[in-house]
Amino acid sequence: MNKELEHRFVTELEDNQNIVHKVCSLYTNDRDSHKDLFQEITIQLWKAYPKFRGDSKFSTWMYRVALNTAITLYRKSKKRVDTQDYDSVIFKIKADEYDDTEEKQLKLMYNAIKQLGDIDKALVFLYLEDKDYSEISETLGITEVNARVKMNRIKNKLRTILNP
Amino acid sequence: MDELELLKKDWQKKEEHLPKLSYDDIYPMIWKKSSSMVKWIFYISIIEFVFWAAINFVSSDPQYMQDLKAMHIYNIMMVLNFVNYGIILYFIFKFYLNYKKISVTDSSRKLMKTILKVKRTVTQYVWFNLIIFATYMIISLYGVLIFSDEGRKIVETATEQGNEMTFWFLVIVVSILFTGVLLVVIWLFYRLLYGILLKRLKENYRELKKLEV
Numbered sequence: 001m002n003k004e005l006e007h008r009f010v011t012e013l014e015d016n017q018n019i020v021h022k023v024c025s026l027y028t029n030d031r032d033s034h035k036d037l038f039q040e041i042t043i044q045l046w047k048a049y050p051k052f053r054g055d056s057k058f059s060t061w062m063y064r065v066a067l068n069t070a071i072t073l074y075r076k077s078k079k080r081v082d083t084q085d086y087d088s089v090i091f092k093i094k095a096d097e098y099d100d101t102e103e104k105q106l107k108l109m110y111n112a113i114k115q116l117g118d119i120d121k122a123l124v125f126l127y128l129e130d131k132d133y134s135e136i137s138e139t140l141g142i143t144e145v146n147a148r149v150k151m152n153r154i155k156n157k158l159r160t161i162l163n164p
Numbered sequence: 165m166d167e168l169e170l171l172k173k174d175w176q177k178k179e180e181h182l183p184k185l186s187y188d189d190i191y192p193m194i195w196k197k198s199s200s201m202v203k204w205i206f207y208i209s210i211i212e213f214v215f216w217a218a219i220n221f222v223s224s225d226p227q228y229m230q231d232l233k234a235m236h237i238y239n240i241m242m243v244l245n246f247v248n249y250g251i252i253l254y255f256i257f258k259f260y261l262n263y264k265k266i267s268v269t270d271s272s273r274k275l276m277k278t279i280l281k282v283k284r285t286v287t288q289y290v291w292f293n294l295i296i297f298a299t300y301m302i303i304s305l306y307g308v309l310i311f312s313d314e315g316r317k318i319v320e321t322a323t324e325q326g327n328e329m330t331f332w333f334l335v336i337v338v339s340i341l342f343t344g345v346l347l348v349v350i351w352l353f354y355r356l357l358y359g360i361l362l363k364r365l366k367e368n369y370r371e372l373k374k375l376e377v
Contacts, residue, residue: 006191006194009194010187010190010191010194011187013190014185014186014187014190017182017184017185017190018179018182021182021183022182025182038185038193039193039196040198040199040200042190042193042194042196043193043194043196043197043198043200044198044200044268046194047198047268048267048268048269051269052269061269064268064269064271065268065269067272068268068269068270068272068275069200069268071272071368072201072272072275072276072279072365072368073200073201073202073268074200074201075199075200075201075204075361076364102170105167105170106170106171106174109167109168109171110171117367117368117371118364118367118368118371119272119368119371119372122272127168127172128171128172128175128176129175130172130176138271139271139272140271140272140273140372141270141271141272141273141274141275141372142273142372142375142376143376146375146376149375150375155168158167158168159167162167
């Protein structure tokens with residue numbers, strides 16, 4: 001019985017691990033912290049898994065647990081790497097994939113997002129993941145209207161960073 | 165905003181570059197120990213409950229009870245003790261209930277709120293103990309001065325020299341100062357401890373709450 005639960009959980013996490021990796025690369029600055037956060041999110045997911053009823057999709061449920069762990073439960077390790085010499089995989093841009101201006105724009109955008117606060121990052125993340133405002137608002141615990149207002153403010157903030 | 169749409173497309177393309185862990189990489193992870201903040205709060209709270217309970221326990225050894233009887237403050241101390249234990253049990257119960265409510269599947273805002281609530285219970289517990297502790301100290305001091313032989317001698321000497329008022333004034337000032345310093349030191353300690361632990365959580369919670377105004 002337990003073995004079966006373990007197996008089901010690990011398989012589902014393996015299939016959906018991208019979500020966790022994306023959260024990790026957004027909230028950490030170096031490889032060790034990335035691993036650390038991934039580990040902690042996995043533990044929290046596993047602890048909550050027996051109560052997962054399957055009313056919602058596994059991935060939807062994962063977004064919530066992963067973000068909550070990153071924003072609230074995870075303690076950043078002391079050795080914070082603030083230098084930008086490490087760009088986690090997702091922020092790396094292959095030169096040949098884009099023409100110059102586009103590449104530059106994207107690079108600037110990713111850097112700007114990395115500088116946002118925890119909550120703003122969560123909003124941008126869910127937005128980039130193509131979540132609608134009702135899901136965003138439910139995940140964060142704010143109203144839909146406020147989620148929209150907040151998102152507009154972040155867009156403005158990003159715009160000013162991009163076009164000073 | 166065109167840039168953000170561009171980013172969205174790019175973001176979704178990025179998936180192929182993400183690290184890929186295998187089943188065997190993930191499996192051992194589920195048995196590792198969590199180092200979440202909630203766990204820290206839990207341990208610190210347990211230490212606090214044990215610490216203050218131990219102080220209560222140590223201060224009720226038989227010899228001390230005899231001294232209290234001699235000083236005629238036994239009854240009042242017993243009443244205080246009784247109330248004290250009742251309230252400690254209440255706090256432990258409340259702490260347990262609040263702690264159980266912490267759920268990582270709640271919305272971010274609710275999760276933060278429940279964690280802060282647990283912390284508030286512990287803070288209240290500590291304040292309550294400090295007040296009880298100060299009350300014990302003051303009653304003991306009073307008992308020693310009025311009823312013990314040495315105390316009586318000191319008071320008598322002061323009275324003979326005509327300094328009774330000054331003497332009592334000094335006693336009051338010294339006990340207030342002593343209690344005050346003790347409270348400030350302990351308060352600072354907690355500010356530091358929870359300050360480090362909860363700074364980020366409080367900031368994030370404030371930001372979410374600010375949205376709702």
